[in-house]
Amino acid sequence: MALTIRRIAVRFALLLALAAVAPLVAYGIVSILSLQRGTRESVVAGNQNVAARAAEEIRRYIVSNVDILKALGANLQDAGLDVRQQDQILKNYILQFHQYREITLFDESGAEVVTSRVGKARVEIPKNQSLTDGVVMSPIKVDEDLLPTTLLAIRVTKANRPAGWLVGEFNLEEMWRMVDRIRIGEHGYALVVAPGGELIADGDPDKKALVAQSRNMRANPLVAVPEARQEAGGREYVDENGRRQLGVAATIPSLGWTIIVEQPTAEAFASAAQLQRQLVSAISVAVVVMIVAGYLFGRRYFINPIRKLQHATHEVAKGQLETRVDIRSHDEFGDLGESFNTMANRLVQLQEDVKRQERFAMFGRVASGLVHDLLHPIQNVGNNTRLLLREAVDAETRLECGRIIDRELTTIKHFLDDLRNIVKPKPVERFPLDVNASVAEVVESMKPDGERHGITVESRFADGPLTIDGDRFALGRVYRNLIINAIQATQPGGRVTVVTARDDRRVVISVTDTGSGIAPDRLSTIFDEFVTTKRKGLGLGLAVTKRIVEQLDGTITVESEVGRGTSFTLRFPARNDRVAQAAAS
Numbered sequence: 001m002a003l004t005i006r007r008i009a010v011r012f013a014l015l016l017a018l019a020a021v022a023p024l025v026a027y028g029i030v031s032i033l034s035l036q037r038g039t040r041e042s043v044v045a046g047n048q049n050v051a052a053r054a055a056e057e058i059r060r061y062i063v064s065n066v067d068i069l070k071a072l073g074a075n076l077q078d079a080g081l082d083v084r085q086q087d088q089i090l091k092n093y094i095l096q097f098h099q100y101r102e103i104t105l106f107d108e109s110g111a112e113v114v115t116s117r118v119g120k121a122r123v124e125i126p127k128n129q130s131l132t133d134g135v136v137m138s139p140i141k142v143d144e145d146l147l148p149t150t151l152l153a154i155r156v157t158k159a160n161r162p163a164g165w166l167v168g169e170f171n172l173e174e175m176w177r178m179v180d181r182i183r184i185g186e187h188g189y190a191l192v193v194a195p196g197g198e199l200i201a202d203g204d205p206d207k208k209a210l211v212a213q214s215r216n217m218r219a220n221p222l223v224a225v226p227e228a229r230q231e232a233g234g235r236e237y238v239d240e241n242g243r244r245q246l247g248v249a250a251t252i253p254s255l256g257w258t259i260i261v262e263q264p265t266a267e268a269f270a271s272a273a274q275l276q277r278q279l280v281s282a283i284s285v286a287v288v289v290m291i292v293a294g295y296l297f298g299r300r301y302f303i304n305p306i307r308k309l310q311h312a313t314h315e316v317a318k319g320q321l322e323t324r325v326d327i328r329s330h331d332e333f334g335d336l337g338e339s340f341n342t343m344a345n346r347l348v349q350l351q352e353d354v355k356r357q358e359r360f361a362m363f364g365r366v367a368s369g370l371v372h373d374l375l376h377p378i379q380n381v382g383n384n385t386r387l388l389l390r391e392a393v394d395a396e397t398r399l400e401c402g403r404i405i406d407r408e409l410t411t412i413k414h415f416l417d418d419l420r421n422i423v424k425p426k427p428v429e430r431f432p433l434d435v436n437a438s439v440a441e442v443v444e445s446m447k448p449d450g451e452r453h454g455i456t457v458e459s460r461f462a463d464g465p466l467t468i469d470g471d472r473f474a475l476g477r478v479y480r481n482l483i484i485n486a487i488q489a490t491q492p493g494g495r496v497t498v499v500t501a502r503d504d505r506r507v508v509i510s511v512t513d514t515g516s517g518i519a520p521d522r523l524s525t526i527f528d529e530f531v532t533t534k535r536k537g538l539g540l541g542l543a544v545t546k547r548i549v550e551q552l553d554g555t556i557t558v559e560s561e562v563g564r565g566t567s568f569t570l571r572f573p574a575r576n577d578r579v580a581q582a583a584a585s
Helices: 002-076 083-096 173-180 205-212 226-230 270-317 332-388 395-423 435-452 472-489 520-525 541-551 578-584
Strands: 100-107 112-115 148-158 161-171 188-193 199-202 235-238 244-252 257-264 431-434 456-460 467-470 495-503 506-513 555-561 565-573
Touching: 002 083, 002 100, 002 148, 002 161, 002 173, 002 188, 002 244, 002 257, 002 270, 083 100, 083 112, 148 173, 173 188, 173 199, 199 205, 270 332, 332 395, 431 435, 431 472, 435 456, 435 467, 435 472, 435 495, 435 506, 467 472, 467 565, 472 495, 472 506, 472 541, 472 565, 520 555, 541 555
Parallel strands: 456 495
Antiparallel strands: 100 112, 100 161, 148 161, 188 199, 188 257, 235 244, 244 257, 431 467, 495 506, 506 565, 555 565
């Protein structure tokens, strides 16, 4: 009961919480989704802007240095300068523009004409990548100082005819510094990837070595899928270190380079995550508060009255009709408590009325049974007593009257014994008993009664000794009750058969009649006290019979079919030892 009440309290609290907090939860979910979407769009847009600006700065950096080389080429071509003058100009440029380590002029055949380097030139004409305006750029590599360099080459003309190539070794250290200065939060960095996927620059200090190794970045989704670079929403992916990153990309079309800005998603969406946690915490606290409030409110104004009513109902069901409930509220529960108390008061009155009616009914039934069962024997005793008082009665008549009086007094005594055994059962004695002999004795004594009613009483006995532990006089009452009932239930011309048999280790006695039978709905109650299928009588015979049989460790069963007869079967444990058989005989 306590568990059921607790479940009701919990459900009531949850119902209140659902009704009160559901709109808040729905609003919180919508807010969280909107926050996540808005934060992502804002972060991606900001990172995309950083990537675009970085790409533009790098492009201008490269273009400005290409313009320096173009200006040098313009000074050398169509100027009619001799080799010494060209050599001096190149060396002046190297001193003025430190980002160039070496500048060399080649003729159309590729032979060195003049170089800024003392000694033989180290550079050669690149052939890998063409830029706009006739500028050729070689793949970026790391020199012995672990600094990125590339070769830039432009055409030199003479009289508007190709006259050779001006090649400069370009130091990209400043570009590295530009990339290093790009920071998004605390752990967001930029990196530059060449058209072939080689890593050119990386702002992450832990990844500088990857640049020296020319690490190929095609595993990065923004490099592997060119279309992903144009996605305004950016991409989320897991990098080679297992960290989830938010990446955006911008390209430098003239160079074919890709500028990627990466930021850990945990850092990129930290503010949104914090606000989300705050919203979830607020909603959780609201839910808990409402559940607790609902539980306390429901327990006081809803659960406690139900518990009182439930407890009182169980007590009334147990027969405690004096139970009452005390619900001091001016609501429906208070009205229900008053109705329950009114019902309990009415039940007490009804119970008293029922008890009084049952007492009257039982008294009438007992009185009717007593009159039915005792009237005839008493009348016989009275009649024969008056007959004995007459002086003209002969000796034989006196003797017959005395036998009738003894018989009727014995009948009255047995009836009174049955009444006493119902209240206080009389113990039975156990001793070896020959079943065939005890049954035969009762059958012979009952045959005259059967003949008076026009009924044949017969018996069939099993061969050999049938020995049980029993009380001869108690079992005689059992046999007599069953045979009398069979005679009374059988129409004249019918038959009552008593049979003994052996069934494994048990002795079986059956009493079968060809009478009217017993209705199936009455079979389950015929052994109860004061239950009878006769029109009159107390209904004690079968109740006493069943009690005696069970006291002797036996069983009694009944089978009946309306209009064809009834059969009672007794079963007792058999005694097969010779000592018991000898004692029984």
